[in-house]
Amino acid sequence: MNPHIFHNLCDTLRANCGIRDSRNGMTVEEMVGMFLMVVAHNTHLAVVAEQFQHSKVTVSWVIMNCIKAIDGTHVAACVPSSVRGAYRDRNNEITQNVLATCSHDMMFTYVVTGWEGFAHDSRLLSDAATLELFPAPYGEQYYVVDAGFPNIPGYLAPYKGQRYHRSDFNDDTPPTTEKELFNQRHVSVRNVIEWYFGVLKNRFAILRSMSTYGPVRQGQITIACFVLHNFIRLNNYHDRLF
Known part of the structure; x- marks a missing residue:
């Protein structure tokens, strides 16, 4: 060329x-x-x-054809005591579960908010995949997902029952099987969305401690934070949090 x-x-x-x-x-x-x-x-x-x-x-x-990572993250919610049971996550905190996809350039490309903290990530994905605007993978494309999601065409999950998290591997405990090696490579790719969630919550304190807005408004605020994240990323690539 x-x-x-x-x-x-x-x-x-x-x-x-x-x-x-x-x-x-x-x-x-x-x-x-x-x-x-x-x-x-x-x-x-x-x-x-x-x-x-x-x-x-x-x-x-x-x-390769890994288009994005997809995962759920919990952000703070403020709800009436009558429904707190549904919003109580596995850490016993009151949260809403947010499903998001991200590209490898630190941009969020799809966000679903408003689900109760008790809701499982796979349930959010199952519902989102039925929506017209959901960016479904096609052909040989796939999302990398964690073990909480199904391992089906278009969604590549790690091997279950094997070491997976980055902290599981270091110089003293390298992968010893093909499945562990796959999991180590898998988490190195999927970890990008965990990092992006961390940047998002570090920038927007309201996601760590939500004020007393109504449920709909809390979802809108959360989406606005994702949009602002993308806007800053596009216009200030060298922002300190990036």
Whole structure:
């Protein structure tokens, strides 16, 4: 590919498709270069990783069809005592359960609010998937999800009954089986949404301690926080929390 065509392609992806340099320093040019190296020359991922000095996991993320991560998070709720039982989560706190999808550029792409804290994540997903605006995966695309979700086409969950969380693996306790290795790689990809939730709640204190608004308004406030997160991300990429 002619160099000026390559750079035009990268500029177009930046301008029209929301592709951004990654937070770990990988540029769009590197991402496109790796992709082109694979599709144009059928180069093995290990060779691409060596050429670009990135891990094979990183190269796989660029090449494969993992479109987003999806998960639920609990934010503070303020409800009448008569319905607190339904809003009491597994930590015995009064919350609403929020389902969200995020892309790898730290943008939330779909949010459902208002569910009781007692509601299970899989129930939220089952309901959301029936809605017209839900960004359902198609073809070979898939979401990475945690073990609380079903492992079905379009939704890739980890192996159950195996070590999974990042804290389970360190230099002294590396993966010892193929399933554990899969889980370690899986959580390294899915953990991105946990991090984004952390940034969101760190920025918007109301999500940690909701005021006495009505149930509908609390859901609207929560969605507004997600929208503001995206707006800040688009307009101030180097914000300290990012």
